[in-house]
Amino acid sequence: MTVATETEYEVVIGLETHIQLQTASKMFCGCSADYANAAPNSHVCPVCLGMPGVLPVINSKAIEYIIKLGLALHCEIPEYSKFDRKNYFYPDLVKGYQISQFDLPICINGWLEIEVEGRRKRIGITRIHQEEDTGKLTHTNLNGEEVTLVDYNRSGVPLMECVSEPDISTPAEARAYLTKLRQMVRWLGIGTGNMDEGALRCDANVSIMPKGSKVFGTKIEIKNMNSISAVHEALGFEIKRQEEELQAGAVLKQQTRGWDEEKRVTVFQRLKEGSSDYRYFPEPDLPPLQLQADYLAQIRTSLPELPEARRDRFIQEYDLSLYEAELLTGSRATADWFEESLGEEKTPQRARATANWILNELFAHLKEKGAELDEAKIQPRQLASLIDLVQKGTITPKSAKEVFEEMFATGREAAEIVKEKGLPQLSDEAALATVVDKVIAESPKAVADFRAGKEASLNFLIGGVMKATRGTANKDVVTRLLREKLS
Ligand SMILES: [Zn+2]
Incomplete structure (x- = not known):
């Protein structure tokens, strides 16, 4: 007989949260960012469609909003920041690159306090950077043919990415962190934070390592969770899956997995790209951002x-x-x-x-x-x-x-x-006194008992008055009147 020795694991979770900003226009053009009820591809222009020769213009409201969140999350806001191109090909990314931020994000080194089971804990915020959203693909069946439809209304909508430190140790802490972050976004009035509408999207990085180990385990990313409870559940599933793999002697590979909402499991999607695959370089069409101290002070006072x-x-x-x-x-x-x-x-x-x-x-x-x-x-x-x-x-x-x-x-x-x-409470003394007198006259036994020291009889008399007034009498006044008349 063999005895299995259970290794105890430590869990390390970091969350990357994308949050849409509720600005009137898109990040780099004048198209309306409110695309919820718009016909497909009706909120587009040469800029957000990535036509050759167009120039992006920075939406200052979006910058104000990201700074608001940064300040609320105790971040440093460096004076200099810049935009970079993140290059990759995907049909929802019409330009072939996304304007994002790489080495100089707008907000760095903040924290968010959570509370789980009465214990408070600070979760570090590594960075919050500004970028633009992509279009949306819909895979569907059209006249018996599998097709993919693309809608660029979302292309260029302001998006922030908030990256936490790997300070989160349990699915419950991840849930508390997201709940707080969403509360803050709504509180500041900078976004809806509605996960079911994709206005807040969370990718979770989770790894496990033997307790006390100094070496982090293999980081696995989970995507496609559309509610905070789904993040909680997906993490719980994934931690257990990794434990079982390691117990069985498997070697985990860095990968991206998706949360299958129906089967309630995480499924393998692809091996993870490193940032070098994106060939980041500074966005040549936008100047670097220099944030003046008085501008930041103004935003701070507006919080x-x-x-x-x-x-x-x-x-x-x-x-x-x-x-x-x-x-x-x-x-x-x-x-x-x-x-x-x-x-x-x-x-x-x-x-x-x-x-x-x-x-x-x-x-x-x-x-x-x-x-x-x-x-x-x-x-x-x-x-x-x-x-x-x-x-x-x-x-x-x-x-x-x-x-x-x-x-x-x-x-x-x-x-x-x-x-x-007809609900007014009867607190008119003259009117109540008449009723009190009547109840006293009708209840000689209770009156005698009370006078003999039986305090409980008073309740019987109060009850009589309440009944006679159909519960509308002011009990304090009734009690006082009875005591006065019986003493
Ligand atoms: Zn546009």
Whole structure:
């Protein structure tokens, strides 16, 4: 009998993320970059079709956007940067080369903080460079013939490539990194970050090595994952596959593999090219970029308060838990919604009530409808007026939920719904006193018990008043009146 000795492996993951920038025009020409609903090949011109003799012009908005992301990810922005040609042939690359950046990217040496199972970790950002997107190929069957259709609307759309250091050690960390990166892109308003639309695409490099080894294992690249959960799953599969190969004594070859969404496995695509295969050289049609200090300072001042800073401020200023603050800063829209509903009332008590309404009622209702926050009919100041009604004792918390339902469905004002439903809470003392007297007169036993020291009898009497007012009485006022009258 042989006993297999299981080697323990260390996992090394680096992610290369392509992010489309949501600019009005393309990277080097005036064509519209919003091609989502456009007819194929309708957003093209001689520049993005790579006609001879044309000259590219740099889109300054795209440069501003990439610098925004770089600053948000703690990158250095060197003064000098330049564009290079990356040469390769593929039908979706109409020029035969892509304008990209090789040795002098716009952003270098940054980091992004993630949190997995309560542990915080910084993932290094090696670089973020600016480039242009390619066209799109569609393989299909046309009149019984296998054909490939090509659409150049995407050709030349601004694209950033964000390369992480190989600091990621588990699929869960990769998922957290991508989630944070996407949150930041959306937060800055520079891209949609929608993976299913290809606006954010991730290639993962993963290798494994025996624990404690100083020599990295063979790097294998995985492509074609169209969601963050697919990246998580593909990495999990690939790590296990590499372990099994190595256990069986195989030698891994550097290669590119694709994620098969249906079979949920990675499949071999090709052996990996090195960068020398691309024959990079400086783009002769574009000047080098020199980024002036005052230009960078201007962009830095234009940055919004970033997610982590805002989360920490919510904890400090409003006394919210880390969990609540994380959820409320999950997107800039949510954080804005929260602070808008707070208005001038910035007390911790009010913040807690507002956070509860948003995180419980509002989120649950949105989820049930499959809607996003910006589609909600109820507006922040309307939620504020509902909370006012509860805090002033005009309606009970229970009725408030009913009112909220209606507000969520229709976007109508709280006060209007309260009036229509006849929900006002009875806190008028004279009116309540009459009911209290009646209940006391009808419940001699409970009254006697209470006077004999049986505190629980008070609840029976309160219940009587609530029943008589169909639950609309203000419980605090009722309790006080009963105590006064029975003492
Ligand atoms: Zn064009």
